[in-house]
Amino acid sequence: MSSFVWMKVLESAPERYDRGVHRLSRGRIDDVYRRIAERVAAPARTILDIGCGTGGVSLACAARGAEVFGIDLDAGMLEVARAKPVPGDGTVTFLQLAAAEIEDRFPERTLDAVVSCLAFSELSPEQQAYALKIARTRLRPGGELLIADEVAPRSGARRAWYHLRRAPLIALTYVLTQTTTRPVAGLADAVRATGFREVTETRIWEDTFVLVHGVRAEAAGASASTEEGS
Numbered sequence: 052m053s054s055f056v057w058m059k060v061l062e063s064a065p066e067r068y069d070r071g072v073h074r075l076s077r078g079r080i081d082d083v084y085r086r087i088a089e090r091v092a093a094p095a096r097t098i099l100d101i102g103c104g105t106g107g108v109s110l111a112c113a114a115r116g117a118e119v120f121g122i123d124l125d126a127g128m129l130e131v132a133r134a135k136p137v138p139g140d141g142t143v144t145f146l147q148l149a150a151a152e153i154e155d156r157f158p159e160r161t162l163d164a165v166v167s168c169l170a171f172s173e174l175s176p177e178q179q180a181y182a183l184k185i186a187r188t189r190l191r192p193g194g195e196l197l198i199a200d201e202v203a204p205r206s207g208a209r210r211a212w213y214h215l216r217r218a219p220l221i222a223l224t225y226v227l228t229q230t231t232t233r234p235v236a237g238l239a240d241a242v243r244a245t246g247f248r249e250v251t252e253t254r255i256w257e258d259t260f261v262l263v264h265g266v267r268a269e270a271a272g273a274s275a276s277t278e279e280g281s
């Protein structure tokens with residue numbers, strides 16, 4: 052698996068992002084987009100996609116009939132997204148909006164699902180905590196959260212090799228873009244601590260990618276399970 056640390060470089064040329072992310076994921080990113088959509092999208096469901104980029108997840112959800120709002124900071128990524136045809140019967144509205152501005156644009160309890168793919172790794176821990184908290188308040192009771200992102204492997208040797216391989220790439224991408232990404236850590240626990248219940252963590256791609264799913268409950272309360280996926 053090539054490291055997703057290169058994403059920041061890809062984002063500096065949005066018209067090349069799709070090709071680049073396909074290469075970094077060895078052609079498997081569409082499966083993740085589809086997996087997210089299969090889990091949360093259906094006709095008459097309203098979905099918020101945080102850090103939608105060029106629209107992969109948003110469009111996969113629209114293909115299943117959902118009303119989707121894709122938000123992103125980056126005008127260039129949004130321009131690429133808006134140029135794509137919307138498949139299926141759903142709708143997509145792409146908005147230039149930061150994760151920190153969600154509460155200004157979306158009233159409480161109006162969303163059926165909040166999703167995000169490869170964007171939490173670009174947020175600081177404080178921004179992640181804020182996004183989780185606001186996502187919870189914007190979801191209707193029973194609404195779903197699904198976050199997919201890069202993660203460091205759990206086993207010692209694989210983890211050490213992962214970080215060793217990543218270090219020079221971080222330095223290089225920092226020189227090129229003055230920023231970097233961090234694999235998400237402790238995300239399922241953070242989702243649980245925010246008050247989501249039925250939290251599951253599914254690891255794929257040789258333990259380097261995670262999908263965390265949770266459900267908004269009325270009262271805070273949490274249960275957990277960890278499962279392996281492929």
Ligand SMILES: C[S@@+](CC[C@H](N)C(=O)[O-])C[C@H]1O[C@@H](n2cnc3c(N)ncnc32)[C@H](O)[C@@H]1O
Nearest residue numbers: 058102103104123124125149150168169170173
């Ligand atoms: C690697 S791309 C992922 C795009 C898309 N979700 C995908 O899976 O292909 C990360 C995106 O998150 C956006 N992003 C980063 N920080 C953000 C923030 N604070 N608010 C909104 N979008 C943000 C970036 O502009 C970028 O388009």
